[in-house]
Amino acid sequence: MKISEYFKTAKGRGALATADSTGKVDVAVYTVPHVIDEGTVA
Known part of the structure; x- marks a missing residue:
């Protein structure tokens, strides 16, 4: 699983x-x- 996929559903x-x-x-x-894209997290 990619981190971008994980944070689409993660809560808390x-x-x-x-x-x-x-x-x-x-x-x-x-x-x-x-997650903005595979190289950018805000």
């Missing part, structure tokens, strides 16, 4: 959380990437 979100040495938390929320 992801999160990445980190904390610095003082305990300050930083969170990033991700969604499924948009």
Whole structure:
């Protein structure tokens, strides 16, 4: 299966959380990437 085919049907979100040495938390929320063509992902 090509990655472009996979992301056409993939659903969901992801999160990445980190904390610095003082305990300050930083969170990033991700969604499924948009495949423009075989060489470009946005």
